[in-house]
Amino acid sequence: MIVDVDVGNTRVKWRVSHDSGVNIHGVHKTFDDAAREIGVQGVPTRIRLSSVGNASVTRGVETAAAHWGCIVQKAQTTKNAGGITCGYEQPESMGVDRWLALIAAWQQYQGACVVVDAGSAVTIDVLDSVGQHHGGYIVPGVMMMRNSLLGGTAKILLSEGFRREVTPGVSTQEAVDHGALLMLRSFVEAVHEELLCSEANAKIFVTGGDGESLLPLKDREAVYCKDLVLDGLAVVFP
Ligand SMILES: Nc1ncnc2c1ncn2[C@@H]1O[C@H](COP(=O)(O)OP(=O)(O)OP(=O)(O)O)[C@@H](O)[C@H]1O
Ligand SMILES: CC(C)(CO)[C@@H](O)C(=O)NCCC(=O)O
Ligand SMILES: [K+]
Structure with missing residues (x-):
């Protein structure tokens, strides 16, 4: 076992x-x-x-x-593993969860892709068609955005739980929840759009606790994978 x-x-x-x-x-x-x-x-x-x-x-x-x-x-982030090359100047400083998710995505699809991990923080990493990592982005996750608005304002009061919609909010709760989701979805779309300029077949892989909330995206498909980080562990330690 x-x-x-x-x-x-x-x-x-x-x-x-x-x-x-x-x-x-x-x-x-x-x-x-x-x-x-x-x-x-x-x-x-x-x-x-x-x-x-x-x-x-x-x-x-x-x-x-x-x-x-x-x-x-x-597991540790290294310069090379599982067919891909890390784009960080200092690979060991890149979160190993990001690295493993990239390795798992590459194992599924040896092609250009963006890999989104929507957890406490949301990360997006970019891989080209030869497995070179071009770097990525780290932004606050849904809960963190919500909590920072709660903590930094007097009149934003929220209850637990959020709806997966991006229409303009007609209550404080909706304005905050829909706003966080729209920001994240648009962010993923923008990173993918940029990669499409050089890689016509670029795919989108999504994982993490809030991963499913990010879907669907506008005008593009995305593959949701429940456990990319765990899948990556099985690749680096067969
Ligand atoms: N039962 C749950 N408890 C806590 N968070 C949950 C739960 N179900 C879904 N989530 C969502 O999952 C998100 C956290 O995702 P995940 O579990 O992937 O984070 P994490 O691995 O701890 O984060 P990170 O890797 O960024 O440190 C929260 O923002 C929350 O919205
Ligand atoms: C960004 C998180 C928090 C996402 O879980 C993690 O990958 C991490 O702590 N990374 C270290 C910083 C970096 O990846 O550049
Ligand atoms: K994670």
């Missing part, structure tokens, strides 16, 4: 792959909660880890691994 773990800034996502081929998925607030649930599945032989969270989470993963007697394979 192999455990894949994606530690983000809000949540821990994991997948257990049993030798039988059965996969179990989970999402938890902390790795300790995840570990309890994973333990129910059995004892892992190895853990493949992507973490952009703080170091204490990685220590938690190592402690659990020691308890299970298994190894931890911690």
Whole structure:
């Protein structure tokens, strides 16, 4: 049994792959909660880890691994992997979740693409048709935009939950929620439009907790993949 773990800034996502081929998925607030649930599945032989969270989470993963007697394979962003080349001047400073999502997209489609990860932050990375990464963008995610408006104004009051619409808002709630979504959708469309100038077949891959909310996009298709980061782990640590 192999455990894949994606530690983000809000949540821990994991997948257990049993030798039988059965996969179990989970999402938890902390790795300790995840570990309890994973333990129910059995004892892992190895853990493949992507973490952009703080170091204490990685220590938690190592402690659990020691308890299970298994190894931890911690992914890192490098200059080259899985057929692609990182565009960062210092590859190790690019979030490994972005890198793994790119690797997984490239494994599916060896062609030009933009890869969107809509989590606490939203990232968009650009790959050309030979697998060269041209860099990317980091912007606040839906929740972060919402929370910054709540924190920085007196008269914006919001309740939980948001609707996936982009029409002009006729209440404060709608104005904020629809605005965040429209900004993100337009942003993805703009990055894709730019890539289309040089790469006519450029595709769009979308992943992350808010990924489905970004769809549909105007005048273009996008492929939603539930777990690009976890899929990338399986490519770099076969
Ligand atoms: N049950 C949930 N709990 C928290 N967030 C959720 C939930 N369901 C959907 N979301 C959405 O998922 C987003 C977080 O996405 P995700 O879990 O991919 O983030 P993350 O991996 O922690 O973020 P990052 O990788 O950017 O640090 C939130 O903005 C929220 O809108
Ligand atoms: C941008 C996030 C927060 C997205 O999860 C993560 O990839 C990260 O912490 N990256 C480090 C900074 C960078 O990628 O340039
Ligand atoms: K993420």
